[in-house]
Amino acid sequence: MEQGKYLESPNQDQGEEIDLKKLFxxxxxxxxxxxGITSFVTVLSIIYALNLAPTYKSTSLFTKPTSISISTIxxxxxxxxxxxxxxxxxxxxxxxxxxxTQVLLKDNFYKKFHTxxxxxxxxxxxxxxxINGLLISPPDLTTLDIKLGFxxxxxxxxxxxxxxxxxxxxxxxxxxxxxxxxxxxxxSKLSKLKVAFRIKNIITDRNNILEISKMERLGEIKRINNxxxxxxxxxxxxxxxxxxxxxxxRLNQIIILTDSLKLAKSLGVLENNFKMIxxxxxxxxxxxxxxxxxxxxxxxxxxEKALKQRIELLVxxxxxxxxxxxxxxxxxxxxxxxxxxxxxxxxxxLDDSPYVEGINKLDAEKIQxxxxxxNLSGANTMHLIHSAKSSNISLSKRRIxxxxxxxxxxxxxxxxxxxxxxxxxxxxLSS
Numbered sequence: 001m002e003q004g005k006y007l008e009s010p011n012q013d014q015g016e017e018i019d020l021k022k023l024f025x026x027x028x029x030x031x032x033x034x035x036g037i038t039s040f041v042t043v044l045s046i047i048y049a050l051n052l053a054p055t056y057k058s059t060s061l062f063t064k065p066t067s068i069s070i071s072t073i074x075x076x077x078x079x080x081x082x083x084x085x086x087x088x089x090x091x092x093x094x095x096x097x098x099x100x101t102q103v104l105l106k107d108n109f110y111k112k113f114h115t116x117x118x119x120x121x122x123x124x125x126x127x128x129x130x131i132n133g134l135l136i137s138p139p140d141l142t143t144l145d146i147k148l149g150f151x152x153x154x155x156x157x158x159x160x161x162x163x164x165x166x167x168x169x170x171x172x173x174x175x176x177x178x179x180x181x182x183x184x185x186x187x188s189k190l191s192k193l194k195v196a197f198r199i200k201n202i203i204t205d206r207n208n209i210l211e212i213s214k215m216e217r218l219g220e221i222k223r224i225n226n227x228x229x230x231x232x233x234x235x236x237x238x239x240x241x242x243x244x245x246x247x248x249x250r251l252n253q254i255i256i257l258t259d260s261l262k263l264a265k266s267l268g269v270l271e272n273n274f275k276m277i278x279x280x281x282x283x284x285x286x287x288x289x290x291x292x293x294x295x296x297x298x299x300x301x302x303x304e305k306a307l308k309q310r311i312e313l314l315v316x317x318x319x320x321x322x323x324x325x326x327x328x329x330x331x332x333x334x335x336x337x338x339x340x341x342x343x344x345x346x347x348x349x350l351d352d353s354p355y356v357e358g359i360n361k362l363d364a365e366k367i368q369x370x371x372x373x374x375n376l377s378g379a380n381t382m383h384l385i386h387s388a389k390s391s392n393i394s395l396s397k398r399r400i401x402x403x404x405x406x407x408x409x410x411x412x413x414x415x416x417x418x419x420x421x422x423x424x425x426x427x428x429l430s431s
Contacts, residue, residue: 023417030416037412038405045404054392056165060172061155061385065090072379073184076191077372078198089186090381091136093179094158100131103175112167134175135159155385165390172388183381188374195369202366209359213352224343235334242327246320254314257298261307264299272303 027034064087074080093099104110104127111120113130120126139154158176160168264270299307321327353359 026420027413027416030419034409034412034416037415038409041408041411042401042405045401045408055161055163056168056390056392057159057161058165058168058172058388058390059157059159060176060388061157062176062382063155063385064383065380066383069379069381069383072376073187073381076187076374076376077369078194079187079191081187086183086187086381090179090183091156093182093186094136094175096179097131099179099182100134100175101127103171103178104130106174109171109174112164112170113162115163130160133160133162158388165392169388169390176382176384176387180381184376184379187381188376191374195372199366199369202362202369206353206359206362206366209356209362210352213356217346217349217352221343221346224340224346228337228340228343231337232334235330235337239327239330239334242324242330243320246324250314250317250320250323254311257307257311257314260297260299260302261304261311263297264302264304264307267299269299270304272306273301 064083067083070081070083070086073086110123110127110130114120114126135158137157137159139156158172160172162168302310349355353363
């Protein structure tokens with residue numbers, strides 16, 4: 001058995017040697033086919049390489065805005081935001097197809113991307129193709145990176161590929177600049193809208209407060225009028241009672257004097273006796289008084305003529321007011337009530353705002369909002385690490401030709417072997 005094995009081994013090596021010779025002969029026989037295919041493909045690759053435009057990739061890097069920019073943005077009235085909110089709005093603007101199209105259409109910028117000689121068939125489709133080539137990528141972060149806060153440090157990137165390095169770099173720079181200014185403009189507009197809404201609310205609140213104040217003032221006027229009317233009625237009542245009392249006293253006095261007149265007439269006392277009283281009773285304790293405690297009767301003191309004159313004066317009196325001492329005080333009270341300065345002040349007041357608490361604060365806030373500035377110069381909604389930079393990412397022409405030569409040579413050999421394997425085989429000659 002072992003000797004048989006040793007005998008078979010040389011035959012196998014001889015068979016393999018024969019097969020390799022046959023393979024070599026086959027390739028040698030088809031050398032012109034192999035050389036032709038290889039040369040043809042290589043020539044095509046050379047032509048392709050010579051006419052191939054290089055491919056460039058332009059990339060711009062940016063992170064969240066700085067604290068100074070956020071502080072400037074937050075100086076806008078009624079705006080309170082964070083780095084994340086501002087940066088998220090910036091990314092939304094960057095990703096907006098309408099904004100990207102706006103940059104491309106401005107000054108026919110999209111034509112810089114067109115490198116062919118033939119005109120663009122569809123501008124819309126051409127622009128869509130450019131937009132689809134824009135890639136905005138977040139930083140590649142692990143869970144640990146996020147926990148450690150590296151999201152604020154590691155940058156986002158915006159990149160594009162194309163044959164015109166200058167065009168794609170310029171496009172990225174303009175897009176980032178426009179997205180930044182657009183985002184700032186949105187925050188400015190938001191501030192203006194909030195300010196306008198707040199001013200509208202201030203005006204409404206102010207008008208409501210003044211309306212309430214006016215109603216309170218009118219109510220106070222009504223209360224004062226009612227109180228004054230009641231006081232006037234009360235004083236007028238006292239005046240009427242004083243006048244009635246004085247009139248009653250006057251009428252009673254007329255009756256009394258009339259009776260005295262009758263008595264003086266019947267007794268023949270024509271003249272008054274005041275002179276006699278003065279001459280004879282100078283040193284006496286004689287008391288002459290009007291009222292209940294009189295010592296001498298009136299008919300005796302006055303006499304008929306004086307009593308008659310007195311009665312005529314009392315009868316002809318048309319106004320008892322000068323004879324009512326308390327009327328001066330009552331009229332003074334009545335005049336004070338009728339000329340109530342507090343009531344007059346309330347009635348003549350045209351503007352209640354100086355007398356209403358809180359109005360000045362609202363007015364000051366309104367003036368401050370109206371004079372507020374929306375200057376965002378120096379602020380950014382992202383921190384640009386570097387503007388767009390381009391690099392050539394296409395294969396070198398020599399590499400293309402070399403790879404084409406090697407590939408075509410290998411493929412031609414494979415093709416020859418396949419043809420030899422599938423072709424008709426020659427029958428060996430019989431010995």
